[in-house]
Amino acid sequence: MSDVFPKWTNRLPMLLLVGLVMAGTAVVAGVWYYFTPKYTRVGYQPIQPVAFSHALHVGQLGMDCRYCHSAVEESWYSNVPSASSCMNCHNQVLKDSPKLDLVRQSAATGEPIPWVQVHKVPDYVYFNHAVHVRRGISCVECHGPIHQMDEVYHAQPLSMAFCLDCHRDPASRIRPVDKVTDLEWTWNSDPAIAADLQRVNGEKFVHDWNVQSLQNCSACHR
Amino acid sequence: MRYFVLAFVLLVFVVVSIAGCRGGLSRRPPVELFADMDRQPKLRPQAVNRFFGNGLSSRLPVPGTIARGAPYQDLPLNTGREPGTTNFVTLLPVPLTSGLLARGQERYAIHCAMCHGAAGDGKGLLAKYQMVGMANFHDQRLVAMPDGEIFNTITHGKNLMGAYGATINPQDRWAIIAYLRALQRAHLATVDDVPEPARAGLNK
Numbered sequence: 001m002s003d004v005f006p007k008w009t010n011r012l013p014m015l016l017l018v019g020l021v022m023a024g025t026a027v028v029a030g031v032w033y034y035f036t037p038k039y040t041r042v043g044y045q046p047i048q049p050v051a052f053s054h055a056l057h058v059g060q061l062g063m064d065c066r067y068c069h070s071a072v073e074e075s076w077y078s079n080v081p082s083a084s085s086c087m088n089c090h091n092q093v094l095k096d097s098p099k100l101d102l103v104r105q106s107a108a109t110g111e112p113i114p115w116v117q118v119h120k121v122p123d124y125v126y127f128n129h130a131v132h133v134r135r136g137i138s139c140v141e142c143h144g145p146i147h148q149m150d151e152v153y154h155a156q157p158l159s160m161a162f163c164l165d166c167h168r169d170p171a172s173r174i175r176p177v178d179k180v181t182d183l184e185w186t187w188n189s190d191p192a193i194a195a196d197l198q199r200v201n202g203e204k205f206v207h208d209w210n211v212q213s214l215q216n217c218s219a220c221h222r
Numbered sequence: 223m224r225y226f227v228l229a230f231v232l233l234v235f236v237v238v239s240i241a242g243c244r245g246g247l248s249r250r251p252p253v254e255l256f257a258d259m260d261r262q263p264k265l266r267p268q269a270v271n272r273f274f275g276n277g278l279s280s281r282l283p284v285p286g287t288i289a290r291g292a293p294y295q296d297l298p299l300n301t302g303r304e305p306g307t308t309n310f311v312t313l314l315p316v317p318l319t320s321g322l323l324a325r326g327q328e329r330y331a332i333h334c335a336m337c338h339g340a341a342g343d344g345k346g347l348l349a350k351y352q353m354v355g356m357a358n359f360h361d362q363r364l365v366a367m368p369d370g371e372i373f374n375t376i377t378h379g380k381n382l383m384g385a386y387g388a389t390i391n392p393q394d395r396w397a398i399i400a401y402l403r404a405l406q407r408a409h410l411a412t413v414d415d416v417p418e419p420a421r422a423g424l425n426k
Contacts (some may be wrong), residue, residue, distance in 0.1 A: 034241055
C-alpha cells in the first residue's frame, strides 16, 4: 500500500493551495490594473490626418479654445471646426505649405477632414459640454493640458469613477466662468493657498450658481 | 515548487512587458470590452455614418429650408439692413447695456483680437505671421461706418477676411460691434474726458 502514493504527495494540498492563491492574486491584480479606462484609454494618441498642434495655436499664439470650438457653450457637443475656420488665417499664413493641402482641399470641396476622435465616452453616456463650461468646469479638467500637446492624447480616463469624483464634490473643481478656457489658470501660484481659495470659492459658486451634485443614473444615462 | 514559482514570475514579467503601464502613449485605438453597447448604430455629430451616401452624419440643410431657431426674418437684428431695403442700419438694433458690452469684449477677444489687435488697431498677433491688410478700427472710414455695414462684414467677410456668420450668432455680432465702438471712443478720447482727480495718475 505504501507504494501507491509517493512521499511528495503529502505536500500536494499545500502546494495546490499556495499555487491557487498566487494565481488568484495575479489575476485580480491584473484585472484591477489593466481592465480600466485608466489603462485602456489614457495615452491614446492617434495619428491625425493634418499635423495640427494645439501647443502652437493655443500655448504659443494664445488663441481661445472657442475660436474653433465655437459652439461648445451652446451645444452638448464640442464641434470640430470646419476647414473654412482654418482658412480665416491660413489663406495667408503658410498658404502654400504642403502640410495644409488637406485643409485647403476640404475648404474648397466641402469634403470633411477625417480627424480621428480621441475623447469618446460610450454612446450610453450623455455628456453635455455646454452645461459644464457655462458653470465653471474648465476644459483642462477632462482633456488635460491640451495647450501643451503637439499631438492630442487622452489624458484622463473619462471613466464613471472619474465623473463621479467631481460630481460628488463639484466645489473642488469649479472655477470662475471667464477662466474656463484659460488652461494655465490657478487661484494662486502657491498650491496650498490655491487649494484653500478653491474650497472657499468653490463652495460659494456651487451655492450661488445652484450647481447640483447629480449622482442619479439618469443624470448621464438615458 | 521551484519551477512553478519560476514560471509564475516569468509569466508576470511577460505580461507586464507586453502590456506596459497605465498612461503610456499608444497609437492603437482603445480596447472596448462591450463594443456593441459602447458604439451604438445611432447618428452622432460630425462622425462617419454609412447610412448616407457621402458618409456625413451632420447633414447640410435641404435647400429652401430653415433650421429651427435659425434667424430668417428680414429684421435689422439678423441682416444689419433696414427691412425691405439694402440700406445698412446706422445704430445697433439691440439695447445697449453694460452686459452687452461685457459680452462683446469677451467675444472680441475670442474671435477678433488675433488679427485686429486687443486695441483694434489692426496690429494683432498675426501681423507677425505674414498676415496683411487687417483693418484698423480707428481709421476715419471705419469710425464713420454704419453699424449695419460692420455687421455685414462680420457675417459675410470682406476681402481677405473670412465669414464669421456661421460661428458668431447675430446677438454676439452686435455685442462685438458695441464693444468696437467703445474701443473707437476710447481712442478718440482726450485728456478732457478723464475726470479731474484721475488725471494725475495718467502716464503722459
